[in-house]
Amino acid sequence: MLNKISKIITLLIIICSLFFIDINPVFAQERLFLDLSLEYLDTYELKIQDYENTKVGGFSGITYNQQKDYFYVISDDRSRLAPARFYTVKINIENDKIDDVILENVTFLKDNNGELYANDTIDPEAIALSPRNSIFISSEGISHLRVAPFINEYDLDGNLLSEVPIPKRYIYNKEEKKGIQDNYGFESLTIKANATMAQDPFRLFTGSELALTQDFNDKIPETLLRSRMMHYVVNPFGQPVLISENLYPVNQADFGVIYNGLNELYALPEEGYLLSLERTFGLRGFGAKIFQIVMANATDIYAEKSLAGNIDNINLIKKKLLLNLKDLNIDFDNLEGLTFGPRLPDGSQSLILVSDNNFKYSTEKTQFLLFKIVKNTQGNN
Template sequence: MFNKLLKFIVLIGLICGFLFINNQAVFAQERVFLDLSLEYLDSYELTTQDFENTRVGGFSGITYDKQKDLFYVISDDRSRLAPARFYTLKMSLANNKIAQVNIEGVTLLKDRGGEVYAQDTIDPEAIALSPRNSVFISSEGISHLGVAPFINEYDLEGNLLSEVPIPKRYIYDGEEGKGVQDNYGFESLTIKANGTMPQDPFRLFTATELALSQDFNDDMPETLLRSRMMHYVVNPFGQPVLISENLYPVNKADFGVIFNGLSDIYALPEEGYLLALERNLGLRGFGAKIFQIVMANATDIYAENSLAGNIDNINPVKKKLVLNLKDLNIDLDNLEGITFGPRLADGSQSLILVSDNNFTPTREKTQFLLFKLSKT
């Protein structure tokens, strides 16, 4: 009888210990992430229009100039309808609503020779304002035409200032089967500035929308979701330095989803934390999810020539779902850009999303969504 009682006590102890350890693991996992929440406030549709001889649309990236209370949005026009460009917008908020969005200006981008970009020599997708009063803009390239992706810095008049060095593995080479795939390049770009002076170093993050050619295995469809994220430090002198490259795992598509990819990222004030916007298209239209991502303890994959095989030895960036926009039960469009906006009336932080209408106003629209970001 005593032996049975002893075994029972030991068994209960083991079970309790197991539950304690697993609860501790859960708590530790929760502590990795910030306690964030997003409250949907409003939606606004920009009317279809032309501005200074350009077709307004294709808004695939957005950034906010806090000092001037202005937004800069990049158009993904490949210099087909008008030269490659970004627009300056003024957004008026009132009573937690978007009262008005006005176009204040358009800026044409210039290449190395000081000329506007020729047709199909650029595919601009993301934009980020830097602390030195310039914008960094990413182009995902046009692989089938041999147009390489790039990340360039421009002044606010559109003049080229500098170029971020891109590793050769991102440059498309059909014979070697490497580089960004068509439309799967640098859709995202964000800047994290810690300094107080314009000349202080800052961080730049970018990621591919989906896997590079060499990271995709036809026999393993899930490998298409293995995006690469790059982390640079931009100094006042010399070229930006790539300090790490990490695996970003795009979420598996929900039932009925045809396409799912990483469309933008945004660096939070807290070090090592970002938001990620994943946009999808399915049988029921567009959808989007916003994730919190954490860079800590992610494996540096700079030396990994391919991610098309077993990656059990790689720690990806950690992700946590903040909001599935489908749960809002509102009409969603092709959301591609994310940024903080001005403070709301109660002092809380606003978050703005913008959609790319693909220059098809009868089917898609230019949509702005307003959210309130809360931290506890």
């Protein structure tokens, strides 16, 4: 009898393999992801409050210039305390610790008229260095003032070089009930460059922090968590081309959380893989989770006018939790920016997170957190 059962099981396994049926969907899901983990190393608190006649704070995005060993950090000041700007920062890492953080320069951004941005005409949130030695910056806009979101390219002196076309469905229109809701715009931005030549195409990713107006149904609260993520190809000629748009599912908030959303993306070297940072705020303070996400097989939702209804026919971007920072039992603040940094002494890749103090110097901090990427050399699970 046992021998007969064994033969039946063996036959079933053969049939499943012939028809590509995965008899263990959990393991199949695991094989989608890279075998990565994060090891916390250190935290550094920046004490500076003024630099070159600017208020230092609001650090909501960070990117790394490997050739110069500098970081560029965007401030989310809406040109209220000083003109819209980014800072050039040197982060000295010694023995897996942040020894010092030094501000080297401040660069003011200029609009398409070559003028500094006026008060409340920009809300810069994310920054990414491109292979052509320029930076792309996203502004989530100010919907109630009808200030449109944008993604612009600037040179390292802050001069506007080009503009990424934004679909009209992201432009807020109260009458048509569409577009980015206030403070739910392009907090995230990352660039994936496969080639080394400045003139070669590269890709750009961004996503709305939470659902667009037309994607949210207030009778179904979970629809607020349906973020749209866009994937562009940037060519040396002509405008960037939007090649896909996918549904990124923001995690359901824990009990006591007042606010949560997608705050940052970072394209990994491996094709089709990114990191995402989701930040929360609530009765227990700030929270942050870092996920590995996979673009493969996600449905292109470009033609979807609304995501407020049934989405059973849509394949979501797949996610895997890498780290819940609450599990570290460390003090951290309003984390919004994330980037790879220099290699550590053992050859492993560093990861840097930065927090936005909202210019509340007495209650919130500007922090830089250092992590190590731990990677299984044997590849995927």
